[in-house]
Amino acid sequence: ISEGRHIVLTMRRVILYLLATSLGEVLTIAGLILLLAKLPLLAVQILWINLVTDGFLVLALAMEVREDSLLDMPWFFNLRLIDYNFLLKMLYMASLMALGSILVFFIYGSDFDKGRTAVFMTLCLFQWFNALNLRSEFKSFFSIPFFSNRWLIVSLVIVSILGFASVYLPILQKTLSTVPLSLVDWAVILAISSTIFFGEEIRKYVQINF
DSSP states (O other): OHHHHHHHHHHHHHHHHHHHHHHHHHHHHHHHHHHHSOOOSOHHHHHIIIIIIHHHHHHHHHTOOOOTTTTSOGGGGGOOSSOHHHHHHHHHHHHHHHHHHHHHHHHTTTOHHHHHHHHHHHHHHHHHHHHHHTTOSSSOGGGSOGGGOHHHHHHHHHHHHHHHHHHHOHHHHHHHTOOOOOHHHHHHHHHHHTHHHHHHHHHHHHHHHO
16 A cells, blocks of 8 residues: 555656646746747757756656655545646646746846846756655655655756756757856856745645644
């Protein structure tokens, strides 16, 4: 029974991560096209997010260790693979991603190339933080042993290296149409993309305590 519940939670975790990511990208692109009539991301950048960033992280999330007390969850009988609460969480995460990415684009609106690069990296960092969120759909990140999923740590290191390479390595700059970012740019991107982490921590706290 415990293993079966672990499988269900793992499937929910992976599906929620992928759907929230995809919806966040759609809302970002649609929002900026409606507001500015400009395409904020290129097809190759979207492929990079979906195949490179999400590819590593979703596999690592599938390797998350079994949560404690899986047999002490009376509410589990009402849980479905995709239910109303699942859809609300997906919309919540995707909305934070879209609003943050659109804000970043407006911050760099006077420099379209830097704005596009900043949006691209903001969406990538949103995925990094969201992977940390979804180590558990119901428990705070801080209540889970950090090194219990080594695959996630390795994946975060890999996607971080590849992410920085996509901005600074000439061959990837040319392929992905990116430009170098300064430390100030990274600080802005980090501050905005981390909102999904703290926002989800607040949601979990409210759900657990109220």
